[in-house]
Amino acid sequence: MSPFQPQQLIDFVYAEARLLDEQQFDAWLALFTDDGHYWMPLTPGQTDARLQASLMYEDTLLLKIRVERLSGQRTYSQQPKSRSHHLLQQPTIEAQHPWHNPEQGHYAVRAAFHYVETRIDEQALYAGWATYELIAQGQELRIRQKRVDLVNCDSALRSIQLFM
Template sequence: MTTAAHHRLDEAALCRFVADEAALLDERRFDDWLDLFADDGRYWVPLLGRMQADPYSHNSIAYEDKLLLRLRIERLKDPRAHSQHPTSHCQHVLQAASLEHSDAHVGTAVLRTPFLYIESRGEQQLMLAGSYQHTLVRTADGLRIRQKRVNLLGAERALPAVQLFI
């Protein structure tokens, strides 16, 4: 294998990674989902959607590192969690992911994926739309999420509580 081939990021594999990540959430496999994040990984839902340049200059709906994500997962799994009686379930409907940028030498790629997110709990159902921006990094353990940015359509409006991960 040549050095160039070794460093190349396969676009089809990157797109499969994004689809597989959403499937883990739909299957409530939260621990497996969390394992997809790099040690310095972040989950970010900006309040201003695509217009928000960073999580520091304006409030965000969520900006969580792996520790905070782990705490959310533990809360979801706790049988005493009132918000999970009845249990919440979700379905991610993804359009095809598109590769926005990749750097084979550094081993990073940025993908954009339009989505619909449906969350159901009891007789209540919530539907949100937007686009994901996954920043992926190649590690010794395979691809990992350095950042998952969730750009919600109309994020600045009053939103009901989302129990799971968009």
């Protein structure tokens, strides 16, 4: 297995955001490893998702349930459907991150973002950083964990319907 090049890691992050904005949730979900997690900490600098409360800490089963809910015909909170747009700063390779070890096929990538979620006449803007722990599985990359740190994570937030 040859290590992934930095541009391939950057392209992966951009493609992941595009899948979300195009509401290709099944394809997005397929990017996660079987033991993958989507984590949104509740406090700045939070270090543990299990011993501290989080805005979200979802394994692939919970993510699958949320994806099914988003496409369900009886999901009234999604009639009409929410839409999103990610604006990403160019992702950076986080070589100092504890997970990052290209020789083992482990990569850490971080991207600052502005995220807009809209439904009917309401629009919400969020800003923060997404940190991806990626793992090489054969010739493909998979998400072991996506951590979304909102600038205002400890504020009273509206219900977030989609994925950042």
